[in-house]
Structure formats: C-alpha cells, structure tokens
Amino acid sequence: DQQVKQNSPSLSVQEGRISILNCDYTNSMFDYFLWYKKYPAEGPTFLISISSIKDKNEDGRFTVFLNKSAKHLSLHIVPSQPGDSAVYFCAAESYRDDKIIFGKGTRLHILP
C-alpha cells in the first residue's frame, strides 16, 4: 500500500508560469516531508523540505505547502524555467527511523 502518492505521472507548464506538483500521504505519523529533483542519468538531489509542524516553507522560487488535515502537500515553482524540467519525487520520513518513503514521481515538462 502506497504511503506517499503522486497521482500525476506528468505535467506540462509554460515557461514563466507557476508549476504545482501535488502529493498525498496516508501515514499521519510522518514528521518531515521532502522534495527531490532528478534529471535523467543522474541521482536525485534534495530540493526542499518541510516539518510537519509547519504549513509553508519557501526557498527562492520553490515553496512547499503542507495541509495536515488533508494529508496533502504541494510544491510550487514560480516562475518555471527550462532547467526545471525533471522528475520530482515527493518523500516523507518519521523520527522513528531514518528511512525515507518516496512517491512514484511526477515528470515536469517546461514548455518554451
């Protein structure tokens, strides 16, 4: 049973517009949520995280929003740039162990 779900396998967004990537989770015991970005033939790289006690975290063009009651988080990228084209993985972890549970990923295409 998937604990972290990314229901959109792909998303296309015009350059300069906002990209919104969504993620749902089922385990209310998660303490942290993370987003990773992956280019082809490279390992994923950490992008941004948010603690479960917060509802928003911002880093430059990237903002993550957490809605605990809905068990939903989203990553906003604004403005979207060509280099943002990649696969984005949503992930979650708890304090009880150091394992991260990853979603299946969303492929983002930024259109010129």
Place this chain on the structure above:
Amino acid sequence: DVKVTQSSRYLVKRTGEKVFLECVQDMDHENMFWYRQDPGLGLRLIYFSYDVKMKEKGDIPEGYSVSREKKERFSLILESASTNQTSMYLCASSRVGTGAYEQYFGPGTRLTVT
C-alpha cells in the same frame, strides 16, 4: 562538497552472473541505502544499513544481498542476475538521528541483464 560515488555508470551482465555494485561516500554518514528506480514505480528501497556490518531489508530485498565492512562503503550483490533485475540502481547516504536529514544520492548504475 558531499560526494557519493558508484563504481559503474553502465553495466551489462548475463543471466545467472553474480553482480557487485559498489558505493562509496565521503561524508562520514552512518546510514547507507540501495534503491532501484523503474518507470512508473519510483524509488524502491532494497536494503539499508545504519552502521558497519548492520543491515536491514527494505521493500524489495528478494534476489539481493548487501555488505558493509567499512563505514564509507556499501555493496549491493545480485547473487544470480535475472532479466527482471534490469534497472537503474541508486545508492544514497545520510546522517543518523532525528530530523529531516536528507539523503545524498550517487549518480546511479544502469544495469542491463541479458
């Protein structure tokens, strides 16, 4: 600059061969992980290790084993490679403890079993 390196970027092996994938990190991290990435399935955890000589099964350990003799090195072993083990293999490491200690990934090894 943090670094996780994997011994090969591309590997082609035959069915039944024993395959070793090596991973080395230079960050003195306690935790090390092996994942495989397949289209539509995301990242799936095979094994992880939280200390030298310690290991725990992940979600898909069947057909794999691991070895961690030194803190910086974590090896994934395919005892008898099969075609369904054709995949991208990713190694990662992280610090131990509470909090969002993100994992640092290597570049990956694309393994093809023919």
